[in-house]
Amino acid sequence: MHVAVVGVGHVGLVTAACLAADGHHVVGMDDDASKIEGLHEGRIWFHEPDLPELVAEQEAAGRLSFTDDLAVALKEAEVVFVCVGTPPLPGGGPNLRYVEAVGRKVGELAERDVVLVEKSTVPANTGARLRGVIERELDRRGHDVTVHVASNPEFLREGQAVADTLRPDRVVYGTEHEDARDVLRRVYAPLLERTGAPAVETDVPTAELIKHASNAMLATRISFINQVARVCDAVGADVAVVAEGMGLDERIGPKFLQAGLGYGGSCFPKDVDAFIHLARQVGEDFLLLEEVRRINEGQREVVLRKLRDELWHLEAKVVTLLGAAFKPGTDDLREAPALYLARALLAEGATVRVYDPVALEAFAAEVEGVVAIDDPLEAMRDADAVVITTEWDEVRSLSPGDFLETLSYPIVIDARNAFDPDTMLDAGVRYHSMGRRSASDRAS
Template structure:
């Protein structure tokens, strides 16, 4: 089938590459010339494991091309994916300006009747608005809309987006006509026939709600275990063991029960706030999600509190912070908890030494050089620092031995906000430790 993807960011480019992998002919559109030129130059403009290989294969086999010309992108296509940003407004509502602009683009430039698929995360009832935008733009041109609107939310995780798209645990499609489902089933046939993947067929509004409900639930799960972690710290229990035992229950499951700095990224913070706003607009007070947000805010303050406990005054100290991306295996720093940790330390007058394997380029110039030093290696960050804080659970940090920490640190203080190290091994090496969800007595330095 012939597929157009509007927006070649994290969602759009992964969608384009995977559609091409399934044998479809794909054209990606973006109004950012830098993104278009990056892909044309055989380079993916962000870090996502496995994506560059997939994109290059699609280009080499003639199944992927990119353009900044909407007329070229939308000529004679069967399906158009809208994969544009939906940033959060000041009041928590999602900004759907880019979605409306994409719909108007389809109405203006599509040369044949097509299925317009929402892939961006949008609030319930957005499909109706897209239909309205298509109709208004068509009327202004003296015609009528011939396009079908469906909802096909993505459930990919940054850092494993390619695998999540190629091998999903479900495909959700909301359509209000038989034609919409027929086209989308044909589109996903290479996946549905080759894997045991359910096709969840529903209406547009329900599909839109499924996406927000899924992300809000996962965010709540993270906040729940962080609340349990505070109780564990106060009582001397171990949150990791608690989470493992909970996870054996098939009704609960182990994923997203990792206590730490809380959730971040481009989805959970925005989607939780959007869901609260959507509920309020229709008269429902979603208090559970407001508490989820509060617990998440508190989780980001934990490392600085632990540094004060272990170091007393931190304004005259140098602290190594390991990780700035909101999670490992991505360079995305949007709503990254590490940023709030660094900002809080800088506000205290602490000098920060910051390392991340792939994301440092995105914080270049964010702080003054006298406030934050960007380090090329974890060792460079840690050596001579008065303490180290783990803010992102990159695997390479877990490989640092306790003896190396003792050798590199000026003071033997470790604040493990992601529980990457065995606290017993750290204590046995003579380090003073703060570990999320564990009560570990520490003497003064």
């Protein structure tokens, strides 16, 4: 099929490359000419494993091309995926101006019947608003073409986006028109045949809501286990074993029950806020999700409290953060807990060093005053304490001896539970985890 993907950011570029890998002819379009120029030169401006190789492979095969001209992208397109940003507004809802702009331009430029597919994360009933924008534009032009609107939310994880798109848990698409449903069946036929993944066919608002409800549930599990971890700290229990025991129940399962520093990134914080906002708009107070958000934000304060307990005060202390990105496998700093910790530590007079294998330069530009060091051992040398903020392999591979030999005093706040508590404590590290055994437990 001939496919256009509008917006070649993280979601759009992965979508375009993976659709091309399934045999479709894909044109990726973005009005940022510098991005298109970079792609023509083989440059991708964000870190995503396996994506550069996949893009180059599909370009070489002639199935993937790029343009900054929407009319060129639409020329042969049977289906158009909208992958533009939906940044949060001050009130918590998403800014849908870019989605609206794409709909308006497609209504203006379409010369043939096409299916316009929301891939961007949008609140329920966006499709109906988008359909109205397109129909008004078509009426204004007086052109006899049909633009059906569909929803096809993405469920990719940064750092594993290519694998998630090529081998998804499920494919969800919603539309009220049988012709559009047939188009989406054709789009996903190669993937569904190859993987055996289930397809959920529904209407537009249901498909839109599946995305927000899914991310809200995952965020809820993370906040739940982090609250359990706080209780474990108080009573001397091990949250990892608690989670293991819970996860063996088939009704619960083990995923997203890893206690740590909380969620960040471009999806969970924004989507939780957007779901709360949507609920309020329809007269529902989603108090559960408000508490999920509060717990997540409070998890960063838990780390600061552990540091203060060990160092007494933070003024003039040197604290190293091992990890800048919100999770391993990405350079994304959006809502990264390390940003909050760095700013809070600086505000209390600490010297903050930071290490990250891919996001270091961007982090230093984001937080004035941090000392960026591209080697974890050098970042820790003679520091008063270290906080594990992102569980990169480069961080996990450190040994207890590395902490003992480099830190002025071996205080480790493992905010990602990346290390085995007994191994660290037996080696003499002053180790504190999130809901697992710690130095204070040994002392008591």
